[in-house]
Amino acid sequence: MLNFDNDYSEGAHPLILKRLSELNFTKQPGYGADEESAAARTKILKACGLHGQGEVFFLSGGTQTNLLVLDALLHKTQGVIAAVSGHISIHEAGAIEGSGHKVLTLPGKEGKLRAQEVKAYLETFYHDLNAAHMVQPGAVYISQPTEYGTLYSKAELAALKAVCEQYKLPLYVDGARLAYALSSPFNELSLQDLAALCDVFYIGGTKCGALIGEAVVFTNKAPQFFFTLVKQHGALLAKGFILGTQFNVLFSDDLYLHIADQAISLALKLSAQLKDRGYKLYYPTRTNQIFLVLDRSESRSLADKVQLSFWEQLDNNHDVWRLALSFATTAEQVADLLSLLPVKN
Amino acid sequence: MLNFDNDYSEGAHPLILKRLSELNFTKQPGYGADEESAAARTKILKACGLHGQGEVFFLSGGTQTNLLVLDALLHKTQGVIAAVSGHISIHEAGAIEGSGHKVLTLPGKEGKLRAQEVKAYLETFYHDLNAAHMVQPGAVYISQPTEYGTLYSKAELAALKAVCEQYKLPLYVDGARLAYALSSPFNELSLQDLAALCDVFYIGGTKCGALIGEAVVFTNKAPQFFFTLVKQHGALLAKGFILGTQFNVLFSDDLYLHIADQAISLALKLSAQLKDRGYKLYYPTRTNQIFLVLDRSESRSLADKVQLSFWEQLDNNHDVWRLALSFATTAEQVADLLSLLPVKN
Amino acid sequence: MLNFDNDYSEGAHPLILKRLSELNFTKQPGYGADEESAAARTKILKACGLHGQGEVFFLSGGTQTNLLVLDALLHKTQGVIAAVSGHISIHEAGAIEGSGHKVLTLPGKEGKLRAQEVKAYLETFYHDLNAAHMVQPGAVYISQPTEYGTLYSKAELAALKAVCEQYKLPLYVDGARLAYALSSPFNELSLQDLAALCDVFYIGGTKCGALIGEAVVFTNKAPQFFFTLVKQHGALLAKGFILGTQFNVLFSDDLYLHIADQAISLALKLSAQLKDRGYKLYYPTRTNQIFLVLDRSESRSLADKVQLSFWEQLDNNHDVWRLALSFATTAEQVADLLSLLPVKN
């Protein structure tokens, strides 16, 4: 059966496995103090245009990273502003609340938080006589690409950053699928742009060619005690060199910048073909996720031939389904999928 | 430079890397729903003599596992009883307290909690008129092998279990280095014995031949919502198959039962030789950790030739140092180390 | 200056101060083990029709009570369903999230959660394939009267209870202003009805004639370790008899059932007069809170004569203001207020 269920169903880029094998019996210090991790940190900071500033930490997964970065940024009385569709708002089992912080949701549009709605929220908040009785806004969370595969333009991110600076709120960008943005022709935001326009972001590894791992980039200094906070949350790997080695490979020879090129190229071509065949896409395809509207008979007939992700019910006869391509998706797999989706009359 | 600093400085058993490479482009479902994980769970339950009962979950590291198991076992008002030398008491950055639970420490002996001291503590607690104003004991935590490399005998574990049953407290065994117990001639406790004498334990992977990973075995049903709790703490890997694949390899052909054979054989021989040469060992060597007493001039002269772990100051001129062997330690490395430790006059 | 700002600006019913003075030098056991507290508990259970069942605890304030009851009801992975206007959703500084639990908000209507929307939410939740990755619904929270002064009908509460039972969720009623419901001619829900139709509710004291204090009524057994949880959150008063004494007075001679009679009578009359004079009320007046629409020139001219609570901006020229009467509000004060609000042309 074909599988377009998600972008984390394969292992790692072969160069990563090769490097892990080569180094397998080399003794490494624990907890990220090894040379592979050091090299990876240096390469990442350079790729982000952070010369002589910034700190990089390696973690294992997206929810863990969001939890730790926000727990480090937020005072005990603070919450984080996010779009209702933000991953932290819905699909992280209350990780943020579990660490004591409310997610303050705003509607957003196509998965993107808009500078104006954040500004309006903050103005209202600080004019409220009861503000001291409410959760204090302490950070802003966005995703690039968003959970809907859409992208912030440079102007949109700059506008958000300006609002954050006005209210002295750190801006945090969840880059779980960042490689898919970097390979997209629609993308305006390089790693350097991101580093310049936010306070902390993470470079996704798990969904972008690593076995596991995310690289958190604090564009200035990391919050005090961040290392200990990571340990306290059980997120510090004894064999930290396994994360460092992977990012060292991903940031050698610009591998990360191009690892998703084929996935994006295939996704955009597939989207165009689907539209040509008369299918409706619920969101414009910008990265590796395609949100396809199917009627019930269509989805039933596909059910035993290809795995897709049910996204949401649209009306009594139509649903939105997500197709995700990954760095490892082949042209053949896409062709096979397309053959299952005939021209609509 | 020689390195006997710890037992997590190499990668994985070669069979693990081989299997990960073979499966690299096979599409796997996420979050542990894959066939490798299923096979690993079945093999582990069988190895533990748990037929038709028990549940297995895969996590990434020891502190994470302790945090999650105890957070799942403990009511919000409860704490966990542990030895003062317990890993959770000292070296986990307050992970247990960070999730709201006190570690209730008892002295223990050679790293082992004794049934009698636990019983005495519980008797005093429940006779205290102020018991409702104090942290409720909710579980008992021990390590096998202990942080000092020592081993619980079958009688010692059975006695602890009996006290726990009397007070209806779950008994949890931290098996971060369990393979080193299983390969030790001093060990009386098989996987089946452990499964019969505690409520939950974990089979360490990170320090025992895996890249990362620990297998939690609930000997009956797992606590309700355990999966969601794992997710909430950011400990659920999207690519859960990476953990499952490793444990599938470790529990094929009894690999786990023998992976530490060489390390133990080398450690016991080295201990004997050190004693022959006039060195004092601070704890009896039972597994892969050797606690060596050195005077300051000795440790200074070793400092640039071999990496050891400083353990504690003994007196004004002597310290305890830890030597750790791993599944990957070679006879040559041990011979080189021994050559640095001359016969004491 | 007149003050209709809130319903907690006076002290206590004079009988309470009298009783506290009488007992002042009588030695009482600590932490609620005294006879006044015991008598109050008995009287409250009787008033609620809970014969031979139910447990009563006394706490100090509303946010504290909501925090403790919900922390006791919810598993670590669970959240609580509430209306967006629910007090716990907005005005408790993230107390629920601070204890690790998400508030799962639904729109509601006039401050009331509707059985149908709760049911729809739960159906969708349990059909979601990702449900285990999301916050588990663990309780339902409503207020009677609501934050808008409106009242649940008996049918509405019974419908909510039925949904809760279907999904095995405890239903919790915040009764911070319960006396104002009990004295309202619009009220259909007696204490006995409430006790029969929810799992736990609290009888507000602070806003209903006590100095401080809320009485939590678990209609069956209290959750395990509730006393210790209260202590752990710093909410156990050493002089618990001060709370018990007050509720003993409030539940003698049906005082609590009638303590708000005058406030309600005055509030309803005032509402009718305001409507006669051409003013618009934003919500129908059912209890002691009146939500009055004023244009900017009107509110400016009142600003130095009477204290009201700004509620929300309606449009560019109109705002909603809240007038709150209390058990201690006098007819004279209401007449003085009315004299400031002339007939609108």
Add this chain to the structure above:
Amino acid sequence: MLNFDNDYSEGAHPLILKRLSELNFTKQPGYGADEESAAARTKILKACGLHGQGEVFFLSGGTQTNLLVLDALLHKTQGVIAAVSGHISIHEAGAIEGSGHKVLTLPGKEGKLRAQEVKAYLETFYHDLNAAHMVQPGAVYISQPTEYGTLYSKAELAALKAVCEQYKLPLYVDGARLAYALSSPFNELSLQDLAALCDVFYIGGTKCGALIGEAVVFTNKAPQFFFTLVKQHGALLAKGFILGTQFNVLFSDDLYLHIADQAISLALKLSAQLKDRGYKLYYPTRTNQIFLVLDRSESRSLADKVQLSFWEQLDNNHDVWRLALSFATTAEQVADLLSLLPVKN
């Protein structure tokens, strides 16, 4: 039956009840914004010699106060250093751990933490290569008087303060029974001395003549968002004026400085008489608590005549019992007690 069980079994000083009655129907703003609270804060700061600096907050009880002050002082990765006998270490149901922080215990002596042991602990901690993997020390907690009724001398407190300053740790003094220190002839530490030698302390009301209430004094600025943190923990009283009024009375005409004079005078005289009669005291009597050693036959014969607090078992035939006097204890009650304790042969 006589009752020397504790010092919180009576109500309030009569002047407090009088003042509450006088102001009962005066409208007050909520949450501590009232004039009584403002007056109390000013008087307290003046009594502490804090001119133009310092902030005062009113809370309801001791555990709540310890929880909030420490939660405000400590970073998420930090714990608090305390004596093993410290109230927060044992008798607060894990309130500190419940908010995520470990209590780092040191032995102490007669309930007092010694500067030298704190210094030694900190030196060892910061020399530990694993310090970043452990709970970071973030504050020091002591009690004046201690849980054993003993008192810190000025030199002892100054020495502790010096260590705290060296390591940049705030020093926090729990003054639940502070009035009993202030009235003791053994006391060297005035309110001004305390304010000069620590960073935050609280002036106990509950055990010192108030109905409920503790006054937290930050000797410089309060931590950011402290008000919101109080609200988040459910500790903000709507009728804050009830706390403010009590402290306004207690700090008028030096009432607080002398409210315990009689209790101390009676306690010291009683202690001397008991020693004359041949009884052994377990700790020297310095304040209102007397720790009396009784053999089993003695305590059995007292059991139905007077309530004492069992403290601890001394040996097979002797126990330590605590007698507590309060601001309301009369000379007659003490004489009655003494008559039950005959001269030992």
